[in-house]
Amino acid sequence: MSAQVWLVFLAACTILFALPSPVAFKVATYAVVRGKRTMIASVTGAALGVMMTFTAAAIAIAATTFAPQSFIEIFQWAASGWLMLFALWTVATPAARESQAENDNLPGRTLGSIFFDCFILSALRLRYFAFFIAFLSQFINRSRDTLEMLTQMQATALLVSILCLTLQAFFGRSTIALVRRASATKRIKSARGTRFITGRAVSAGYRRIAA
DSSP: OOHHHHHHHHHHHHHHHHSOOHHHHHHHHHHHHTOGGGHHHHHHHHHHHHHHHHHHHHHHHHHHTTSOHHHHHHHHHHHHHHHHHHHHHHHHSOSOTTOOOSSSOOSOOSHHHHHHHHHHHHHTOHHHHHHHHHHHHTTOOTTSOHHHHHHHHHHHHHHHHHHHHHHHHHTHHHHHHHHHHHHHHHHHHHHHHHHHHHHHHHHHHHHHHHO
16 A cells, blocks of 8 residues: 555544544543543454454445446546535534433443443444445445455454543543533534525425415
């Protein structure tokens, strides 16, 4: 993998894992409520869940290398469009729709249960899977060793996820405040947009009745 490709992938992973998300919120909440000693369990569980998602996406991408070139090109264009929608979706939707309060309602109490809770949350996060599918598809090239490239990307994603999650857990209160602020801001924008659309629909209905 060339240095340029690696830097692009590194930047994309850093942005993805640094964004306010339910995974970041969960790791930070455990650090605040259960204490910093839970960081190893929560961060490791979340990072391994991310790696399971990445591995599933990488297997799917590796399989597409056997498809006809015309299919690969169409797939890459469709994935590029989805990545643009993903960026808009990330900006427009709440970061944590079900943000828990800082209390003792977290399901994990032992280090093992904390690990499992964070692992399940990140492993079942379809947004990560779709992102990796769409992003990795941009690097499909039969002239390269696809398996070697995906392995290097997997190692990069693992290291970046561990680093970002560790920082989010270490600065737990700041992470929680950031997630809640982003979530509240997006909810307000969404509500305004809904009222605007509803108002336009009602106005159109009145105009049709009057006509």
